[in-house]
Amino acid sequence: MEFDRHDRVRSLLTGLVASFIREEANPNPLITVTNLIVSQNYRDVRVFITTIPDSGEKDALIFLKRKGTELRNFIKKNGRMQYIPNIDFEIDFGERHRQHIDSITHSIEEQTKKD
Numbered sequence: 001m002e003f004d005r006h007d008r009v010r011s012l013l014t015g016l017v018a019s020f021i022r023e024e025a026n027p028n029p030l031i032t033v034t035n036l037i038v039s040q041n042y043r044d045v046r047v048f049i050t051t052i053p054d055s056g057e058k059d060a061l062i063f064l065k066r067k068g069t070e071l072r073n074f075i076k077k078n079g080r081m082q083y084i085p086n087i088d089f090e091i092d093f094g095e096r097h098r099q100h101i102d103s104i105t106h107s108i109e110e111q112t113k114k115d
Helices: 005-024 054-066 068-078 093-114
Strands: 030-038 044-052 086-091
Touching: 005 030, 005 068, 030 054, 044 054, 044 093, 054 068, 054 086, 068 086
Parallel strands: 044 086
Antiparallel strands: 030 044
């Protein structure tokens, strides 16, 4: 299966953003890139993140937004792209909800095993 340009750009940016976060961010809280959406014209990117522990989400967003210019420079240096997109960060609440549902399902399974 052949990837189109949009998929290649998305994959490249996901790796670059994750590398930047790994190099620049304090490991407490641990910041994870869960999804990345690239606009059709490649000019805007939304990066969805989660943190461990959950309480670090606000601080992580402040850190990432403050480091936006440095991230763009990192992408310019390490990703051979014609245009460096504007990057915005958001908390991935969908992933949080999925984790919560998984924990509920796991506890129900444990209860049925005991009964």
